[in-house]
Amino acid sequence: MRRKIAAGNWKMNGLKASIGELEALKASSEGATCDVILCPPATLVAAMADVASGSGIVIGGQDCHWNETGAHTGDISAEMLADAGAGAVILGHSERRADHGETDGEVNKKSVAAWRAGLQAIICVGETEGQRDAGETLDVIGGQLNGSTPEGATATNIIIAYEPVWAIGTGRTPTLEEVGEVHDFLRGKLVARFGDEIGNGVRILYGGSVKPSNAAEIFAVSNVDGGLVGGASLKASDFSGIVAAAN
Ligand code: PEP
Numbered sequence: 001m002r003r004k005i006a007a008g009n010w011k012m013n014g015l016k017a018s019i020g021e022l023e024a025l026k027a028s029s030e031g032a033t034c035d036v037i038l039c040p041p042a043t044l045v046a047a048m049a050d051v052a053s054g055s056g057i058v059i060g061g062q063d064c065h066w067n068e069t070g071a072h073t074g075d076i077s078a079e080m081l082a083d084a085g086a087g088a089v090i091l092g093h094s095e096r097r098a099d100h101g102e103t104d105g106e107v108n109k110k111s112v113a114a115w116r117a118g119l120q121a122i123i124c125v126g127e128t129e130g131q132r133d134a135g136e137t138l139d140v141i142g143g144q145l146n147g148s149t150p151e152g153a154t155a156t157n158i159i160i161a162y163e164p165v166w167a168i169g170t171g172r173t174p175t176l177e178e179v180g181e182v183h184d185f186l187r188g189k190l191v192a193r194f195g196d197e198i199g200n201g202v203r204i205l206y207g208g209s210v211k212p213s214n215a216a217e218i219f220a221v222s223n224v225d226g227g228l229v230g231g232a233s234l235k236a237s238d239f240s241g242i243v244a245a246a247n
Helices: 016-028 042-052 078-083 094-100 104-116 129-133 137-148 176-194 196-201 212-219 236-246
Strands: 005-009 035-039 058-061 088-091 120-125 158-162 203-207 226-229
Touching (some): 005 203, 016 042, 058 078, 058 120, 088 104, 104 120, 158 176, 176 212, 226 236
Parallel strands (some): 005 035, 005 226, 058 088, 120 158, 158 203, 203 226
């Protein structure tokens, strides 16, 4: 039995005033039986980790460098995130792959760095609309999973997020059958590479226009172990409905 996860990605949104949303989420998600992870911008990680302390809500980063320290202006290391109180980090989000040209190899190195610092690596994969239309979805996702996930993965040090690029922030979602097809495929790939115990233990999240109104049906699809949520994680009133669906 895999415990479900409701993970929120605030992207480049949120000022100190937004920390009130975490206070509200703490109250509304008390007693949750799923794991709750919230990934604010780096500027809010330390303050939100303090607020989340003792609640069971894990605060995460949205990216990290693969080095521990050094001359990398503007970057943040996994150790810095851990030092600020983070317990997880999103890696290889399609916006980083598109905006910063991140490759599978870099995501792989970042995942190793996350483990070095004791963080869970939330590794994102997903096809573009053109790739889906060309029938390349499984090839693309299989390649990203293979290239981005290092040897040494366990059921607890990685979380995979399947996020079709065309469903992110668009209000469009794949059909439940399409979601199921990709999640079953990812499960098979994980089992083939890491064996039954690890492969069946890794949580696979769906991301892309998850809302309180569609979360329950998506989370009920086989091999969907919860969601990675962008827009609907910004307000506790929305995100708490998604946490409830993951319980
Ligand atoms: C995301 O960017 O991880 C995401 C899933 O965004 P949204 O929920 O807004 O589609």
